[in-house]
Amino acid sequence: MRRLVPLLALLALAGPARAAAEWDVKDGGLAVEAHADDHGRGVVRASIDIAAPPAVVFKTILDCDRAARMSPGVKSCRVVSRASDGTEIREHAVKWSFLAPTMRSISRVTLQPDREIRFTCIGGDIRACEGFWRLEPLNGGQRTRVTYDLWATAPFAMPAGLISGMMRRNVPQSLKALRRECEGG
Numbered sequence: 001m002r003r004l005v006p007l008l009a010l011l012a013l014a015g016p017a018r019a020a021a022e023w024d025v026k027d028g029g030l031a032v033e034a035h036a037d038d039h040g041r042g043v044v045r046a047s048i049d050i051a052a053p054p055a056v057v058f059k060t061i062l063d064c065d066r067a068a069r070m071s072p073g074v075k076s077c078r079v080v081s082r083a084s085d086g087t088e089i090r091e092h093a094v095k096w097s098f099l100a101p102t103m104r105s106i107s108r109v110t111l112q113p114d115r116e117i118r119f120t121c122i123g124g125d126i127r128a129c130e131g132f133w134r135l136e137p138l139n140g141g142q143r144t145r146v147t148y149d150l151w152a153t154a155p156f157a158m159p160a161g162l163i164s165g166m167m168r169r170n171v172p173q174s175l176k177a178l179r180r181e182c183e184g185g
Helices: 004-014 054-062 064-070 160-182
Strands: 030-036 042-050 074-082 088-094 103-112 116-124 128-138 143-153
Touching: 030 160, 042 160, 054 064, 054 116, 054 128, 054 143, 054 160, 064 074, 064 160, 088 116, 143 160
Parallel strands: none
Antiparallel strands: 030 042, 042 143, 074 088, 088 103, 103 116, 116 128, 128 143
């Protein structure tokens, strides 16, 4: 019974699954849409405006030393390999909650400097994921609109409401932390 109480509390916080996408967080230039799709995948789309040039934002997103500070659950990040075309293989260790074990995610990352970072899961515990970070210069390049788009399949069965609830909670935290890092806060 003692183990069941935290699980029920976590499920209650996650809320119901959303059948259709909607922008549900708007806070200081931040918008987030998160839901589980018909296939049980978590889907998130978000954007945030940052008072820093795209080159600064690009470098900050890719900085493994900052990953654990910026993303809830990320315990480590490392570049496994780098190809001459700029493609990287990266490994992250992630612990989503105290109920879940630490998992490894290995991704192929394709870079368009100061414009876009595309990633695809290719190994580790996470079965499938794909997404991108897109950087749009604003105010003559003094500011940046960051768009983050991701779909991911959990490595084990999880209720749709739990998946979307974690994304609605974690993605805004990560984007606000990215903004703080980029703006020197």
